[in-house]
Structures are given as C-alpha cells and as structure tokens.
Amino acid sequence: MATGSNAPTHAPAPASAGAARTHLAAFVAMAAIFVLAPLLGVYPVFMMKVMCFALFACAFNLLLGFGGLLSFGHAMFLGGAGYVAAHAAKVWGLTPELAVGLATLCAAALGWVTGLLAIRRQGIYFAMITLALAQMVFFLSLQAPFTGGEDGIQAVPRGRLLGMIDLSNPVAMYGFVLAVFLGGFGLIYRIVHSPFGQVLQAIRENEPRAISLGYDADKFKHRAFVLSAALAGMAGATKAIVFQLASLTDVHWSMSGEVVLMTLVGGLGTLFGPMVGAAVIVAMQNYLAELGAWVSVVQGVIFVVCVLLFRRGIVGEIGHLLKKSL
DSSP states (O other), X not given: OHHHHHHXXXXXXXXXXXXXXXXXXXXXXXXXXXXXXXGGTOOHHHHHHHXXXXXXXXXXXXXXXXXXXXOSOTHHHHHHHHHHHHHHHHTSOOOHHHHHHHHHHHXXXXXXXXXXXXXXXXXXXXXXXXXXXXXXXXXXXXXXXXXXXXXXXXXXOOOEETTTEETTSHHHHHHHHHHHHHHHHHHHHHHHTSHHHHHHHHHHHXXXXXXXXXXOHHXXXXXXXXXXXXXXXXXXXXXXXXXXXXXXXXXXXXXXXXXXXXXXXXXXXOSSHHHHHHHHHHHHHHHTGGGTTHHHHHHHHHHHHHHHHOTTHHHHHHHHHHHHHO
C-alpha cells in the first residue's frame, strides 16, 4: 500500500529528467553544428549572421513565446545597440567585449524606460506603443550626428578581444560570436526554467489568476521586457562588430517584422524554434538574393505555408510528432 501511494508522487520526475536530457542533447547538437559548419564548407560570415539573428529571435521569443507580449518595436534594441557598439569601438576605441557590454547595458536601459510606458497596456495597444517608440528611435538614428545618417557608421574596427586576441582573424571572430550566442542562449534557458520563468508563463496563460495568487504581473512583464531588450541589444552589438557596420536597416520597423517571422516559422514558445526560424530566413535572404525584391514575396509564401501546415512552427511540429509517437 505504501509503495502504491508513493508512486504518483515520484511519477513526474522521470519525465522532467527526460526533458532535461532532451534539451541537453539538442544543445550539444546545436553547438556541434555551429562549430563544425565552417569546417564543412559553410561560409563563416553567413554562420555568424545566423547566430546574431538567432540570438535576436530567441530574445524576442522570451518576451512573446514565454511572456505573451507581442512587441513590434524590438528593432530599436537591435539597431540602437549596434550604433552604440560601433561608436564605442570606432570613436572611443573600446575593445570589442567592452563595446558589446556597453551596448547591451544601453539596450537594457532603453528597455527599462520603454517598458515602463508600454507595459501599462495589453494586446494590440502594447504592440502599437512599442512600434511608436521604435519609430522614434529610428528617426533619432536618422537625425543624430554620431549615427552617420543614411550612411550609418562604417569601417568599425573589430579590435582585439581582451586587448590580446585580434578579431580581424576570421577564426577568432567566429569563436567570439559563438561564445556570445551560446552564452545568451544559456541565459535564456536558465531564465525560462527558473521560478521567474515559471511565473512569467503562468501570467501568459492566465494573468488574473496569477494576480490573485499574489504575483505582481506588471513587475514580471517589465523585467521580461528588459531582459529581452538586453539580449536583443547584445545580438545587435555583436552584429555591428562582425560586419563592421551599424546602419538604419537594423533599426527599421521591417526588422521588427522579420523577427516575428523568424519566431513563428521556427516555433513560438519553444527554446530552439527561433534559432531554426532565424536560420531559415537568413538562408533565404542569402541564397535567394539574386531574386531581388521577389525575396519578400517568397518569404511571404513560405510564411503562409508554415502557418497553414506547421501551425506550431517547424520545431513545435517536430516536438508534437515525437510526443505522439511516444
């Protein structure tokens, strides 16, 4: 009798351990792909672009997929941090890690301020407020003297990591970007599986009930907004160092639309989905570039197909099929 009564208490443990092992295996496979891709003939600059946008999409997914907050203004963090990192590296002569760190802090500060304004509303009103704030940042980037206007900040030096490792070496640059991406992804994983992440998901599912249990929903959502902004800024700063350029493209409203597309195609609310979605979108932009403006049409068609056939996204559908098979 004692054994039978205790069985239900310990039943969830193997499932949780199994999920942890699955995530670990997926993480190792992901890291191995990024490490081995250049050795297998994949253009390193392409892979670095994928990693930057993958981190951006994962940061956005932290807010939308796990917090339930749809932002149409995340480009202001990606592009704004890119300008800060580029200016700090080129004009102030900061080393790349300091430039990226400063840009990340600036993105977090911008997220803190804009979050205080946007978090007061929900749904479409929240999305429109973030879009309006992002447009303000766009016009500021266009008019401010230190941003270079339509030319942007060009010829940004990659510098020396920690004052010793020359990032003009492609191998060193690739290792730096990989370390930033894996560090950012690991932080997102820890946030999602922390008590904070669990409360955030509870607020997403049923905010009135979470409030009735004593949680300050606005405080949790604001913290999630700031964390998402900081990680998006880290991605933008790293991208500016990689491509030695900070331009209006990264702060334009269309970039906010692209990250939504990446997240939905890969799998909203999944850990690895945004990374897959980012890889798909960046690959299309890279390998279909000769189509010119038709790339947007092709992206639209693929997006419609994914919504109709893969409503959970690529990774979401794969996970759902694996659960059904088990």
